[in-house]
Amino acid sequence: MHSLLPAVVSLLFLSYGVYVLHSRGVSRISLTLFLLCTTTFCWQFSWAILFQIRDPDEALAAAKLGYLLILFLPTTLYHFIAELTAHRGERRWVELSYLFAGLLGVILLSSNWIVAGLYTYFFGFYPKAGPLHVVHLLHTAIVIGRGLWLLYRRQQLAVSTEKTRLRYCLVSMLIYFFASVDYLCNYGVQFYPPGVLFVAASLGLIAQAMVRHNLLADPMEVAASIAHEMRTPLATIRSQSRVLAKSLPELLAGYHLAVEHKLIEPTMQPAQLNYLGKLTQHIDAEISRSNFVVDMMLASARAGMLSRSDFANHSIKKCVEEALACYPFESSMRNKVVVKAGHDFTFFGSDVLLVYVLYNLFKNALYAIKSAGRGELEISFFIDGADKRLLVTDTGSGIPADVLPHVFEPFYSTRHNGGGTGMGLAFCQQVITAFGGKIHCESQAGRYTRFSLSFPQKQVSAGWANEQAMEY
Incomplete structure (x- = not known):
């Protein structure tokens, strides 16, 4: 019974990662998201198995194997955020974080300094924190804190459409981070680990963002699609402007004749008449600038397929x-x-x-x-x-x-x-x-x-x- 929830959520996360990789294609962002989903799957699914084991030796082996992937989980989350925010300067720190997590993994498998046995709780066995477990917690706090700062800073500087997407990611990652409450169980606090609920809520928010705001889509492709659709109304405006250019001179000439023969009062200032005389030129110039922007957006999208x-x-x-x-x-x-x-x-x-x-x-x-x-x-x-x-x-x-x-x-x-x-x-x-x-x-x-x-x-x-x- 206690294994059901983490098993279901872990499978959902893995399915989500596979779906994004398949639907969005292979890119740095989709690959790192898939990596994040995979490590989350391993974390939750290993607990689902652990809660079913009754032999202490088998449980300890399963706990260490599961914890080996948990050591890399903060770094995969940090890696995803670094790629999402396109902050290339973070890559060397991401690599260093993976290296440090690997070092902790060696210590985990060769000693009891990170996992020092098991607690026996009402829902099953759970890993007991060793003397160096606090190093893993410190590493987690540093890299996740840095990742959240990157997201916050990026959404503060981004343009409006990208800002909305990044805010969804920021809130989702904050919810995901609250799953770290499970670490209390490593220190003898007995309660059913609620981290799975935060993971599920985070997944739900990301899924909603994908549906409503096309999260993880290439913004340049979206912008290029919109730009392409702008060509039709711009062409219509230019056509109507040319019709206006043929008729406006006659209308202005009629106005001047009416004023000259005192048929109407001269209600328009000379500056207004001069502006109206050049109105179609102004419209044509603005259409040219708009088409120029369209061409720029399409060229930017084309650069992604060099x-x-x-x-x-x-x-x-x-x-x-x-x-x-x-x-x-x-x-x-x-x-x-x-x-x-x-x-x-x-x-x-x-x-x-x-x-x-x-x-x-x-x-x-x-x-x-x-x-x-x-x-x-x-x-x-x-x-x-x-x-x-x-x-x-x-x-x-x-x-x-x-x-x-x-x-x-x-x-x-x-x-x-x-x-x-x-x-x-x-x-x-x-x-x-x-x-x-x-x-x-x-x-x-x-x-x-x-x-x-x-x-x-x-x-x-x-x-x-x-x-x-x-x-x-």
Whole structure:
């Protein structure tokens, strides 16, 4: 009877992990979630078996085997959160945490320092904490605390749609963490371990988040789908604007004649009439900018499916010229762009994706110039020793020192008024890395920001490029 609940919940968790892996495909996030589900299954299912055993020696062996996987459980949860928040700097700490858990596992199997026998409770045998069990508790508190902090910090900085998903994960992980109340049973407190209930509640919340908010879906795929659907209404608005452009001049001419012959009172100011005369131009410009955003979103989604079979050699000069010719500059902002052309060079990659990389860099630079109310955008390209380099520099507002280390992180945005998605620079890094190159940012707040793109002299192998692109 006491084994039924942990057995059912453990099987649910394993089924959930398999479902996510099958439905979402293999990725860093889906794999780590599957790992978390698997270790949770082992934890709860081992207790379901333990509560059925009546022989003390067999129970101790089962308890140690089950506890071996419990030692890794906090790290798998930390690993999942690190991947979910796309915090690459955590990976070395995740690896160190796995190494430490492995060391505790060796101690567990070779001594009684972590599990020192068994308690006999009304529901069955339960592991008794050894003298080093507190080290496992400390390790658990540190890594889970760090993971929850990553989730909290990320959802504070993320854009609105991603913020909702991360909040679900944060609450779910907090509920899951409360399952640690089971550790009291390791220290002689006799009650039926309620951790299984917290695990079940956590699973239910994640399942609800998947149904209602498409949790763990690729946000760029969702955004690209929405962007694609925007093409139809934009085309309709443009068509209606062109009809208006044909009729509006006649209507304004009729108004002027009516005023001239004193048939009506001149109720409209000259500035209003001038604006109406250019209204269709304004509408067309806004539609062009909206289509530009749609193209950017679709290009970002395409970057997630890079194929080197589509790569070829392209001129950097032609890409820069195309980006400048097609970018929808506002008013006189084009006059703030200076091109310092050095030696033209070719790079092996996609000219279309590089143009969209330049669009992103232009957008950020012009935003910084507009925010500062001064500055210019300088573009230069040249060959520097073994590297081919492209520099995009603006002398606008610059980037604060505490923000600079995070600019390439997905969904990191400081524009909380809706001015950014936090994916632009992550997209740039993914594309340039797939080309076998590197992108670097340096900045001083209030002075300048410079993005340096370097391309290799020789083509890189497909395996290396794909492996590097997967890191992002």
